[in-house]
Amino acid sequence: MSTISERAAAAAGRTGEADDLKLPEEYVDQFPESTPLADPMADYEPGDDDPEMVPVHLAWLRVRRDIRAIGKGEEYNERGTRYNFRGTDTVVQYFGPVTLKHGVNVLPVKTETTYGTKQTKSGGTMRECSVTVTWHIMGPTGDVLELQTAGEALDTSDKSTTKAQTVALRNLLLNGGLIPTGDRDPDADRIERGIEAPARSAESYRDEILNPKTSAARIQQIGYEVSNLRMLNNKVANENGDMETLDSLGPRIYKERTGGGQ
Incomplete structure (x- = not known):
């Protein structure tokens, strides 16, 4: 079987041993596979603002170290229900600058969804979406950690999928980052139960x-x-x-x- 160089030489009217043949420049574009693939990182030299070229597990550890904790600073107070929470926007605002600093990218690579419908108390219909998202946490050198998180959401129009994916992202950052709330631990309080009043005779x-x-x-x-x-x-x-x-x-x-x- 002849090589690309041999075929190019034959087309040019030249013959000889394969080791002595040189592909003419006019044929290089016709045979791009003969040109060695360039390594995009081969000539890379980190600048002053670039992250250190470390493995992804170390870069992610540095992200976690810089985040420390995210408190439950937002409040839900509707329809008689009240609680504090950490919203996705708040979590992303914490992680965004820190992941940039350490050269970490968080990328969704696969999303699996299931859908259903739920009835509201008022008789309306809501679309329910449950997602399982596979994520790649990519480090500065291109190696990755693969993680999965789930999320679910309800919406009356077409936003249940987006909401569910947003919940999955928050779960990834908080659970994968082991980010505490900084709140007082429930086990720190000890409440003695009183003696229940006896039933009346x-x-x-x-x-x-x-x-x-x-x-x-x-x-x-x-x-x-x-x-x-x-x-x-x-x-x-x-x-x-x-x-x-x-x-x-x-x-x-x-x-x-x-x-x-x-």
């Missing part, structure tokens, strides 16, 4: 029902309480010393207090 409810100062409204409320406690059939000694169930005693005294009306 049937006799205590009888005494309250028979008390002349107990209002008709309160007697009605007692009926709900003893019903929830399943004490309606409990027998107690009434004002005459006779045994009577709470289910009978309460309504009878209620009628007496209200003049027989309901």
Whole structure:
């Protein structure tokens, strides 16, 4: 089998041993595969502002060291729900300058999605997206760490995918960077549980029902309480010393207090 150089020489009307042949310049463009591929980093010399050429695991460690912590400085307070959180924008603002400083790129290389629909309380429909994103954390020399994170989001229009990917990015930076919040640890507080109040006895409810100062409204409320406690059939000694169930005693005294009306 002839080589590219031999074929080029034959086309030019020259013959000879392959080692003695030289590809004419006019044929170089026609046979680009014969030209050695250039190494883009071969002549690279770091400038004053360029990162140090270190492996990616070391560059990522330096990023983590510079970030330290990101506090939960943002607050969600809607529909009676309130909590503090670390938003994606805030997290990216912390990581952006530091990854530039250390020559680290964070690149999504594969995204797997699933979709569904959810009904809102008002009867509307929301599109749900769950994503699994494969990321390459690329160091200054081009080597990579491959990581995966998941995210999910709901949206009423066409933004559920973008939102889910944004959550996946935040999870990557916070979890992959092991970034603490700087908040007080929940285990630092110790709260002694108090002794729960004992359940009321049937006799205590009888005494309250028979008390002349107990209002008709309160007697009605007692009926709900003893019903929830399943004490309606409990027998107690009434004002005459006779045994009577709470289910009978309460309504009878209620009628007496209200003049027989309901």
